[in-house]
Amino acid sequence: MEADLSGTIVAMISLGCSKNLVDSEVMLGKLLEAGAVLTPSAHHADILLINTCGFISPAKKESIDTILSAIHRRDTVAKKQKIVVTGCLFQRYGEELSTLLPEVDLFLGLDEVPKIDIHLKQLLDKNSDCKKNPSLNISPRFIPDFDHPRFQLTPLHFGYIKIAEGCNHPCTFCIIPKIRGRYRSRSIKSVVAEAESMIQRGIKEIILISQDTTFYGQDLSPDRSSLLVDLLDSLEAMDGDFWIRLLYTHPAHWTTSLIEKFSNSSKITKYIDIPIQHISDPILQRMQRKTEESYIQELLSEIRSKVKNAAIRTTLIVGFPGESEEDFQKLYSFISTFKFDRLGVFPYSAEEGTKAEKMIGKIPEAIKKRRAKKIMELQKQIVEEKNKGLVGRSLKVLVDAPGLARTEWDAPDIDCLVHVPYSLPAGHFAEVKIIGFKEYDLIAQ
Structure with a gap:
């Protein structure tokens, strides 16, 4: 109807x-x-x-x-x-x-x-019996697919494809599974059809999103861990000059075949978005992240060694209940040693209805903010060193607006910018030479 x-x-x-x-x-x-x-x-x-x-x-x-x-x-x-x-x-x-x-x-x-x-x-309709509050399905099932029309709200040259909806993870700090329901994947056929439509409209960057893109297909069958690679195979086989970007990959579901796909593809951006949340085992256990320090270290080292010229981005939570000074120092030391290319950190926020809300060992707000600030000060130094190494290099960028562009290592509205000449047309790729930087952003000609 x-x-x-x-x-x-x-x-x-x-x-x-x-x-x-x-x-x-x-x-x-x-x-x-x-x-x-x-x-x-x-x-x-x-x-x-x-x-x-x-x-x-x-x-x-x-x-x-x-x-x-x-x-x-x-x-x-x-x-x-x-x-x-x-x-x-x-x-x-x-x-x-x-x-x-x-x-x-x-x-x-x-x-x-x-x-x-x-x-x-x-x-x-004045004659309608419209209910102010239609029945609310507390475990939603809807997921947008190619059968649903869309009016693009992003700039014309990039767009998002939601490959799945919901989440099965038991993370104690997160309310998303209770809001969005269980994980449910779209079919490869549906995703590819939508991507083809976007490429025909002139899209230069397809961004795949879900609560956990690396879980894609595993809700359909436990042995479907390679379905994400199959999807990426189908997407990169499409004609055209465009980027494919993955956001929100959970470290627990990375596979050797996925690492190889990132390493060998010419269309998948060398941008690894992998929120680890923490590195200290006691905190990871309290968060119920299904990962531990040794595994995270090995995974990140493997990705960095095999996916050449990749930027690894992570997200962290500091001040989680029970986070000791020793836990925080371990995290700080790991960041200092590994040197993430991109990093975001959030002071822990207690959310109603989560397991973590009732945990003992609450950290004072002042300490949470101090720890977050200390990590970001460290990250600023790391990025400055990395940016120094980019000066003099030629890079391919996607121009978002007059004077502003992004490298393949930067997602829109999240990461760094490249300041480019205003003469470069928005919505197109360009080759630029990096001549300097200012804090996180690069300057190019």
Whole structure:
């Protein structure tokens, strides 16, 4: 069943990660098919759609503040506007959120994404029995595939493909499995069809995402650990000059064949995004990461030795409950020795409903922030040394905007930039020579 929304003006605010962005693109694509008119102006929309994030405390606060701002704007400027809230925040808090914010006209869970047009039509239909809070599936099953239309929100030269949804990991600090449900992979056929469509539109960088891209296919059968390599084989066989980038690879699921694929491919960027979270065994055990120090060290060393000219990026959590000064110093020493090319660190944030929330050994906020700051100061020194080694080299870059580009070692909105001449056209590859750097960014001609 399809709804007719001809002439209905819709604005969207999309919050959170790239995985949430794909859901936003699907909703907008569905609304366009139904005849809706999209506008970037929240003031002039008949319906304001807010796709929220509910992952960690700062993201939750941003989502709540955005909803409250929308309610205030409607009360003062657009009194007839309907406000619709969807995404992870409502999926996580359900009835509690709808009770807290009665001014919102409609709340929708993640499984309602492909039916967004029907829900909005019912909301506008005065004779409809539209429920303010349709039944919320606490274990969502929806995953965007090639059958779902999408309205691209990224620049025209790169886009995301969500190859799977949900997560099976028991990490004690993370709420995502409870929000997004169990891991579920798309078929290779579906992913390749979407990628081919993107290449035909002129996309220069395809970014594969999921909660854990290295788990891809293992939900279909325990012996399908090579399915990700099969997918990459199919993608790199497509004609064209483009990059393939993988984000969010869990260290527990890397395989020898995947390392070989990164090493031998000319289209897969030599960008290894592998969040280890920590290196000290007591903390890894409390986090339930399914990895240990010796394994992580061996894996990272193997990747660095076999995938030539690769940049390895990781994400860390400091101040996890029970993290001793010895644990932190072990992490600091490892970073100093291994020298990650890219690194992000977060002070631990206790999230409701996680096992870690109830753990003893809480670390004071001041200590958590001090430890995070110390690691980033170290990382800044490491990157400075690495950037010195790039001066004088010629590199292939993808120009994102006039004057700004990225190497294959840098994901959009996450990593470093290359400052290039404004004459280079956006959305195209270029060959540049590095002549200097400023903190994390490179300068090229």
